[in-house]
Amino acid sequence: MWIFCSDPFSAYISSMKEKKKSRLSESFVVGVIALVFLIVGYQTALFVYRASVMKIVSNRDEPDTVFVYAEDVAHGDSGDGLVHEEPPVASNYGRSVRTYIKTSEHSRKAESVRNAVPRKKVESFSFNPNTVTMDELCSLGFSQKQAQSIVNYRAKGGKFRRKSDFAKSYVVSDSIFQRLEPYIDIPLIDLNLADSADFDSLPGIGGWFAAKILEHRKALGGYSYKEQLMDIYRFDEDKYKALEDLVTVSPEYVTPYPLWTLPADSLRLHPYIKNYETARSIVLYRENSDRSDLTPEGLHKAGIIDAETAVRLAGCKIRNP
Numbered sequence: 001m002w003i004f005c006s007d008p009f010s011a012y013i014s015s016m017k018e019k020k021k022s023r024l025s026e027s028f029v030v031g032v033i034a035l036v037f038l039i040v041g042y043q044t045a046l047f048v049y050r051a052s053v054m055k056i057v058s059n060r061d062e063p064d065t066v067f068v069y070a071e072d073v074a075h076g077d078s079g080d081g082l083v084h085e086e087p088p089v090a091s092n093y094g095r096s097v098r099t100y101i102k103t104s105e106h107s108r109k110a111e112s113v114r115n116a117v118p119r120k121k122v123e124s125f126s127f128n129p130n131t132v133t134m135d136e137l138c139s140l141g142f143s144q145k146q147a148q149s150i151v152n153y154r155a156k157g158g159k160f161r162r163k164s165d166f167a168k169s170y171v172v173s174d175s176i177f178q179r180l181e182p183y184i185d186i187p188l189i190d191l192n193l194a195d196s197a198d199f200d201s202l203p204g205i206g207g208w209f210a211a212k213i214l215e216h217r218k219a220l221g222g223y224s225y226k227e228q229l230m231d232i233y234r235f236d237e238d239k240y241k242a243l244e245d246l247v248t249v250s251p252e253y254v255t256p257y258p259l260w261t262l263p264a265d266s267l268r269l270h271p272y273i274k275n276y277e278t279a280r281s282i283v284l285y286r287e288n289s290d291r292s293d294l295t296p297e298g299l300h301k302a303g304i305i306d307a308e309t310a311v312r313l314a315g316c317k318i319r320n321p
Helices: 008-061 108-116 134-139 144-155 163-167 174-183 196-200 207-220 226-231 237-246 276-287 296-301 307-314
Strands: 066-072 095-101
Touching: 134 144, 163 174, 196 207, 207 226, 226 237, 276 296, 296 307
Parallel strands: none
Antiparallel strands: 066 095
């Protein structure tokens, strides 16, 4: 006769197996949940990254920050490095209003993203090749390498004085130049506003001539016309023609010369009067002439100045008697 009795050890083993199965089941569930969270987290991070890249590229290709800048109509370009998006529009206040694109600085990571993603479109907007940034050059249709070449040329002291200078750059193809030529905006140097460094940058003008241009401007009270540069010693016609198209004159910055009120001691200092005898004769002439005769031509008819001096003086801005 067999007698069956419970085995405590077997029962313990069976209990441990059940607990192990339960733990495995719980670990599996936790693992699955962790995997799900990992996948969701990865997808979320990927989405955020792609959205960030799209935003960075969008800001590059279609900037939404526009600056409106008011400037004097006679000034032309302000020379501050801003990129014109459209021609100036005259306002009711005698000033022109222009819309500009201004490229802001970005972090290195943002710049690497902007440089790695090809542009979807090419823009055409007004720009100064001497101040345009790399990013703006890429917007104009240049590759990163081409844009860097232009920037490097400027960094080494290179300067684009004329549109034709920009066309001569080996990275500017004929097709790109033909498209961009109407948008190239190189500001002229104003003879009444420029400093010695501006004059020194002109072809054929070094430090000596730059100083003489400033001296002559002070003596004249401001340039009334560009040809007055040839009054300067050794500033011949060839030198003038080499830079004629690079300079301009703002007449409103010329101080009208008080020819009909200054005493002889002051008149003799003017470049076209030069000596005390002529200055004294002018004083005597104006004291004994009708107001209508107080003109450079009247001085010539009276034999006080020669015809050439009369023409030069007539071209100056003279205060009415």
